[in-house]
Amino acid sequence: MWRPMLIMIAVVLVIVAIIAGVKFVQISALIAQSKAPLPAAVVTAMRVPYAEWQPGVTAVGSIKAVRGVDVTTEVGGIVRSIGFKPGQQVADQALLVQLNADSDIAQLHSLEATADLAVIVLKRDKAQLAVNAVSQAQVDTDSADLKAKLAAAEQQRALVAKKSIRAPFAGRIGITAVNPGQYLNPGDKIATLQTFDPIYIDFTVPQTQLEQIAIGQKVAVTADGLADQIFCGRVSTIDTQFDPTTRNVTVEATVANPQQSLVPGMFARAIVDSGKPQRYLTVAQTSVTYNPYGTTVFIATSSKNDKGEEVLTAQQSFIKTGPTRGDQVAILEGVKEGDLLITSGQMKLKNGSPVQIDNSAAPLNDPAPTPQEH
Known part of the structure; x- marks a missing residue:
């Protein structure tokens, strides 16, 4: 009876040994794989340069005519003739409408x-x-x-x-709905007359930025639809009171408009230069990661592996940011001029991760970006 039992025990031991050997081979393979170097992550990067920044206040506003009026008649009468064409320039005291x-x-x-x-x-x-x-x-x-x-x-x-209605000042006259033979009542609108050069832009700034605004400061104005044009002007007036709801104050700037490209009622952006130019380390905003524990960037550093080959690895650095403009942000602490800063692909990185740089699809780094359509 002992002999069959011993045979059964021997078979069980052999089976256990085979299973243990297979598992040993599998675990050894996994350990070998874990020791293999990680593949390099593809990222974009740029050298950190110094750039000159002009401090300024950016705001949005509306274009307004320096002089504008709805031309009306003070007395009633039948229109005998019209002395203008809609959209044309008229001189001061030019005859616009003659009533009978x-x-x-x-x-x-x-x-x-x-x-x-x-x-x-x-x-x-x-x-x-x-x-x-x-x-x-x-x-x-x-x-x-x-x-x-x-x-x-x-x-x-x-x-x-009064039956001869004349332009109160020189300017461009708009569209009219008045026709010869029509009877005009006192106060009826004939057309809108506006002066386009120079022209005003009214914009609001918050209370905290008022100290950066002063009469005579330079203003650069851009408008949608006129993306390639920058209009220059100067701050001419600051309102005497704040809006009690928003705590904003209205600022008015006079802008040269020789080609009359800016039209009253247009939406525009104004940048007011304030203070002397400053030099900042400037990087693309996409390179900065904002976390609850701090603001960080990844810097690509060069080192040699076990084979003596030069490789790039990512090193995380905590930074302090400054002002922003367009696609750019100023770095006050945490990086040095010439550092190779990773600008995209940071989400897949950790300290020591190998990286490979490919700037074929680098993010924008424009201080004054415009909408891109593809």
């Missing part, structure tokens, strides 16, 4: 004739007063009558002048 004034002119002539008669009567009575043919009271009455008739004629002359 025939009856008013006839009335003026009548009043002028009455005034002329009053002049003759006064002159004759003064001659008679010299020979005591009339009293001084008669001469005084004639003089007052003359003044009244002259005033009536002048009033009628002013009414006739």
Whole structure:
């Protein structure tokens, strides 16, 4: 009975030995694989340079005409003629609309004739007063009558002048809905007249940035649709009160607009230069990682592996950031000029990770970026 039992125990031991050997081979292979070097992560990188920054205040605002008015009529009447074409430049006091004034002119002539008669009567009575043919009271009455008739004629002359509607200043006139033969009531809009050069931009800045704004500072203005153009101007006015809701104050700048590209009502961006230029270590904003425990970047450092080959590895560094502009951010602490800074691909890195640099798809690093369409 012992012999079959011993055979069974021997078989079990052989099976256990085989299983143990297989597991030993598998674990050895895994250990060997874990000791193999990690593949290099593909990243983009740039050398950290110094760049000159012009401190400034950036804001958005609206373009407004230096002078603009809705041309209206002070008196009613039928339109006889229109002296402008929509969109054209008109000179100061140029005739815009002529209303029918025939009856008013006839009335003026009548009043002028009455005034002329009053002049003759006064002159004759003064001659008679010299020979005591009339009293001084008669001469005084004639003089007052003359003044009244002259005033009536002048009033009628002013009414006739109002029938000729003229430009109050030089500028560009807009679209009109008025046609010859149409009756205009007092106050009816004829067209909009605006001066385009120079032109204003009104923008708001928060209370915390007001100390950086002063009368006479340079302003650079850009507008959507005019991306390739920068318009220069200067701060001309700062409002005397803040908005109690937003705590913002309105600033007005006068901008040169010789080509009249800027039009009232346009949305625009203004950058006000404030202070002297500063030098900062400047990198792309994509290279910075913001974490609850601090702001970090990865720097690619060169070292040699066991075979003596030169490789790049990522080293994490804590930094202190400064102001931003466009795609760029200033670094105040944590990196040095010339460091090879990783600008994208950081999410797959840790300290000591091997990296391979491929800048064929490097992120933008533009201080004044514009929307890109592909």
